[in-house]
Amino acid sequence: MSTLGPRAGHAGFLEGVLQRDLDDSALRVLEVSPIGGGCIHHAVRMRTTRGDWFAKWNDDCAPDLFLSEAEGLRALQEAGSELAIPEVLSALPPGDGRPACIVMEYLPPRAGKAGDDAALGRGLAAIHAAPRDAFGFPVTSYCGPTVQDNRSSPSWAEFYAERRLRPLARRLEQEGRIGPAEGRNLDRLIERLPSLLAHETRPALIHGDLWSGNVLATTRGPALVDPACAWADREMEFGITTLFGGFSERFFAAYDEALPLSSDWRERNPLYQLYHLLNHHLIFGGHYGASAFAIVKRHV
Numbered sequence: 199m200s201t202l203g204p205r206a207g208h209a210g211f212l213e214g215v216l217q218r219d220l221d222d223s224a225l226r227v228l229e230v231s232p233i234g235g236g237c238i239h240h241a242v243r244m245r246t247t248r249g250d251w252f253a254k255w256n257d258d259c260a261p262d263l264f265l266s267e268a269e270g271l272r273a274l275q276e277a278g279s280e281l282a283i284p285e286v287l288s289a290l291p292p293g294d295g296r297p298a299c300i301v302m303e304y305l306p307p308r309a310g311k312a313g314d315d316a317a318l319g320r321g322l323a324a325i326h327a328a329p330r331d332a333f334g335f336p337v338t339s340y341c342g343p344t345v346q347d348n349r350s351s352p353s354w355a356e357f358y359a360e361r362r363l364r365p366l367a368r369r370l371e372q373e374g375r376i377g378p379a380e381g382r383n384l385d386r387l388i389e390r391l392p393s394l395l396a397h398e399t400r401p402a403l404i405h406g407d408l409w410s411g412n413v414l415a416t417t418r419g420p421a422l423v424d425p426a427c428a429w430a431d432r433e434m435e436f437g438i439t440t441l442f443g444g445f446s447e448r449f450f451a452a453y454d455e456a457l458p459l460s461s462d463w464r465e466r467n468p469l470y471q472l473y474h475l476l477n478h479h480l481i482f483g484g485h486y487g488a489s490a491f492a493i494v495k496r497h498v
Contacts, residue, residue, distance in 0.1 A: 211296035212244060212253050219288045219301070220248055238343060243304055250306075252284065255299035259343060261291040264300035269337045270406075270425035271302070277328050277403055281321035282414075282421035305416040315445070318413060318420040319452030322405075322435070327457050330401035330429040333357040341407050341426040344477050354399040354431045355391045358473075363388050366476045375479060380491055386498040387472075394469060394497060397460060401429035408435055410444025433463050437470025468493045 213227045229245040239254040254264070268289035275283040284302040292298045334350030334357065347365060351357035367384045370376045376384070387394075405412070406426030414421040439445045453459070475490035 212242075212255075212299070212301065213246075215253075215288055215290070215296075215299065215301055216244075216246060216248070216251065222248060250304040251287065251301055252304040253299060253301045255297045257292075257297040259298055260340065260345065261298060262338065263340050263343075264289045264298050265291065266337050266339050267300055267425065269335075270339060270427035271423075273335075273403055273427050274325060274405065274422055274425060277325040279321040279324035280317060280419065281325070282416050282418035284421065284423060305414060305418060305421050308415055308417050310415040314415060314420050315448040316452035318445075319449040319454075320456050321420065322408075323453045323456035326402040326404065326432040326435070328403060330403065333401050333429055333431075334361075335428045339406065339426045339428060341474075341477055342481055344480060346406075346426060346428065348428050353392075354401075355395045357430070358395065358434070359388045359391045362473050363391075363476070366473070366480060370476065370480055373480070375483070375487065376491075380487075380494075383491070383494050383498050387494050390497065391469075395431070395466065397462070397466065399431040399433075402432040404428060404430045404432060404435040406430070406435070407438060409438050409442045413444075432457075433459070433466060434470045434473075436463070436467060437472075438474045440467055441471045441474055469497065 212230075213225065216227070217223050217225045224247070226247045227244050228247065231243045231245075233241045233243055233252070239256045239259070241252070241254045244251045244253060256263070268286040271283055271286050274281075275285070282305055284305055286300065286302045288299075288301045290296075290299050332350040332352065333354055335348035337348065339346045339348055344366070347361045349361065351361065363384070367376075367381060367388070371381050404427065405422055406428055407424060408422070412422060412424045414423060472490055472493045475486050475493070478484075479486040479490055
């Protein structure tokens with residue numbers, strides 16, 4: 199890992215953010231070290247006279263993106279699981295000559311241990327177990343840079359159709375990522391969702407972007423970062439966990455023991471993978487579109 203001076207690049211503004219939010223004008227940033235793993239934001243570890251902190255910033259993102267991330271992290275903390283969720287110190291929109299940013303506690307890493315997968319499964323089950331009144335979330339959230347409308351809906355099929363799949367379909371059409379025939383097939387699938395998702399559901403808090411890169415092995419145990427939270431069908435969580443791998447059978451077994459899933463949940467799983475494949479097609483292009491429309495064709 200390379201080490202930069204405390205005012206290297208665009209990171210100089212972070213000292214002022216820390217001074218203000220810790221009410222310590224004498225605070226000094228001693229070292230700033232870039233942290234890899236993401237492809238959208240600048241991310242660094244800061245060693246300071248008041249301990250270590252983690253920060254992200256972006257010069258070109260939605261103004262409320264990090265405010266939304268902070269709300270998601272707080273919601274995950276309040277769910278009361280055994281998982282480590284970093285405490286947010288500050289989340290700011292762009293202003294005063296600095297970019298949008300978020301500063302939170304730094305969770306020291308460690309090598310993975312036997313038992314981490316099971317702990318992750320139990321912890322996620324605890325987060326999902328907390329009852330909610332309606333599908334939605336108090337604020338807009340973001341899956342990567344993609345905005346997620348979280349206005350409440352009385353039914354899960356309606357929420358998934360109108361707050362997730364249909365907005366993605368419209369954007370893909372507008373940006374020329376899909377053609378008319380693909381758009382019509384996607385619309386047909388969306389119209390079928392009430393019958394395709396006819397299982398019993400209740401609102402549960404989901405992380406929303408739970409791929410392996412958003413799970414950390416830390417000295418406090420497994421940790422969750424970079425949420426795209428919503429109160430949703432908990433099965434939606436597994437759309438992305440099954441899509442890109444990295445989650446063992448021990449994880450699923452521990453989750454199922456703590457909060458059993460329906461025996462047929464894997465039959466619906468491709469419908470939840472579809473959202474993330476379409477979103478990756480929107481962001482990255484490549485093979486994701488073909489994978490998405492293979493799922494669409496099986497359901498129309």
